[in-house]
Amino acid sequence: MRIQARTRTSQAVCPSCGVLSGRVHSRYERRLSDQAIAGQETVIHLQVLRFLCRNEVCAKKTFAEQVPGLTVRYGRRSIGLGECLRAIALALGGRAGARLTHRLAAAVSRMTLIRMIRSLPDAAADSRPQVLGVDDFALRRGHRYGTVLIDMATSRPIDVLAERSAESLAAWLQDHPGIEVVCRDRAGRYAEGTTRGAPDAIQVADRWHMWRNLGEAVERTVTKHRHHLRELPQTTTQTDPAPPSDPQPDSDPKPREGRLAERTRQRHTAIHDLLAQGRQIRQIARELGLGRNTVRRFARATSPEELLVNNGTGQRPQALDEFADYLQRRWKEGCTNAEQLHRELRAQGYRGARTTVRQYVRPWRSNAVPLKPPPTPPTVRQVTGWILRHPDNLQPDERHQLETLTAASPAPASVREHVRGFAHMMLHLHGDQLERWMSAVESSDLPELRSFVTGLRRDLDAARAGLTLPYSSGKVEGHVNRIKMIKRQMYGRANPDLLRKRILLAD
Known part of the structure; x- marks a missing residue:
């Protein structure tokens, strides 16, 4: 958005000598970036007058007029936009502040924001605070530390020292007489510096x-x-494991369905028909294309359901059936480790594999309550x-x-x-x-x-x-925490001069 404007003044004051002049030398156009309007970047095309200085001894022959509240000498931004950008720079630093200016339609680079911070004058600190807070902060953790000084009455930082030593604190206190109370931690260097720089001040060790x-x-x-x-x-109790569901067959088990069940029934009928005709196991196996052990297993079963259902578990007969009572008793006692159960069964004569034991007890685990670990003593x-x-x-x-x-x-x-x-x-x-x-x-x-x-x-x-006075270092610790946040925002550009500006000037 572009705005055309011109001034209507007839005279102006020379910025060098302060003499009022009404002699117009010329007119020229300035372009000023201003705060965005309706989300659009705003540029003001401002026509201003250049005057001749009437003071003959003044070094300036001509000077341009300034619009109060809008322009400054050599400025390419309005005063309002400059204050807004400086506030963003102090609050967010370079990169984060630059990203925000793009969203505000007043885009500047991160280096521009950093230059704005460095160009700010030092804060006019109160040279005579009555209650002073002192603490250190890391410039480079483990290597270099600085000292922040807080006016406890206003909760504002008043100065930042480049080191944490008794000498630097004593020198600052000597340059700023009138300190009555110094709140500090229990570090010996600050106690010594306060004693040397302000011997009459009351030192308060932080309660925390x-x-x-x-x-x-x-x-x-x-x-x-x-x-x-x-x-x-x-104080915590251990929950016993739930007993396994009874693996005994139901009173009326549901017959198996599917292609495997239908094929088993057909083979059982065919094998028993051939046995009724007087055929031998070898002959039946050759005629049906089955193994002799398979034929013997079908021949021993009085019905095909015995081959499909084993004790209501849906599994075929296995060698663990004779140890079923022992396994149930041990499971109820809390032994749910299949490896341990296999070792105990081997001692009783079982010759099967560990995998068989693991498959046998697997249906029981769905109903078992996991054991809670034994409570540990307090640390x-x-x-x-x-x-x-x-x-x-x-x-x-x-x-x-x-x-x-x-x-x-x-x-x-x-x-x-x-x-x-x-x-x-x-x-x-x-x-x-x-x-x-x-x-x-x-x-x-x-x-x-x-x-x-x-x-x-x-x-x-x-x-x-x-332990007697109401003062504490809580406000100082809060500022130390804020300094840590500022350092993280500056992404490695936290030189001492730049960091000092942001500590003292940021709200």
Whole structure:
């Protein structure tokens, strides 16, 4: 879509010296891309005036007028379209943003969007935040890390440091005086940097990190006493296999039908007619073209149904019939392995193949209930979760197993009581009880928890503040998660300068 327009101004201000001029030098046409209208790309053909500067000492002799809210110097896009593209670039990055601009009928390349991000000025950050959040993020996982600084009052990032060191944090804090509270994790480098850069600031250790460190100590304790887990009561029951259907013949079996059944009946009638005439087995076999064993089998059967139906199973007579009672009894006892049944039958004199046993018990498997595997004892991780979770959130069987474990071993019982005490301090912000809690742990026979207390004493003031003040690093962790998303969007183009722009400027 093309739009023809022209200005009606008679004077303009020189952008260099600021002198108002009404002397027209010439008129020329500018072409501006604008936001799409009705899904169509829009181009504005705008005729503007060029003025002569009336200031003789000004370096500019002529200058072009600008339309407020529409044009900028040397701009080929309207101000509105430029703001829209910059918002897309900050939100989506290069490739994803370029794909979206094609759908918005304002197509630009990914490199254009990246250049727009880099051309943006740095955010005017508040130089005197009162509560500061500090955490690290990976520039290259395992190799390079940076530091993000968050204003906890506005929940906005205010700066990004290219490294995670005590020196860089201390230098930033010295350049930005007035910090009263610093929320951080339990890393020693940030504790040292805060002490050097803002010695009067209150350091707050994050409660989540303390709870996680406590959970690691609990897991080591449960691992040390994991032999008690095998003694816990099992809450699941094992289902017995269903007995096989009775393979005895029905009172009135249904006769077989089909070509095989009809041929069997015809052969049985013919063989018995020849036997009634006094023929021998060899003669009957030669006359009918059958094997002598086949003729003998038909001769022994009093009726053709004996050859078609065997005990109601639809199978011909086989050598396993004499072991049928034994097989049924063993199947009801739970032995459903055909290999095992074959070995037991061989010990009783059976000389058939394993395949025969497998085919014999195959009809029984359709009615059998599969055996459930025996219940396994709870894992160390599961028991650790039971101890760390609120008692009201445990299932009845979990609560029962935990009570059994604590009754069987004094160490898990003591750990559970200490964990409950720490959780009470953390939830109700009773940091004044921390010293008494640590003394109780140090007097117990729990080396793993004593190691956790030793770490708390090295950072005692920050730990006490974390359990007393309402501040936490939750907002900082949220921004770290957002940084991970931004890095994945940039598809390998996450250079530090570009990443820094998107972290600080993206909404």
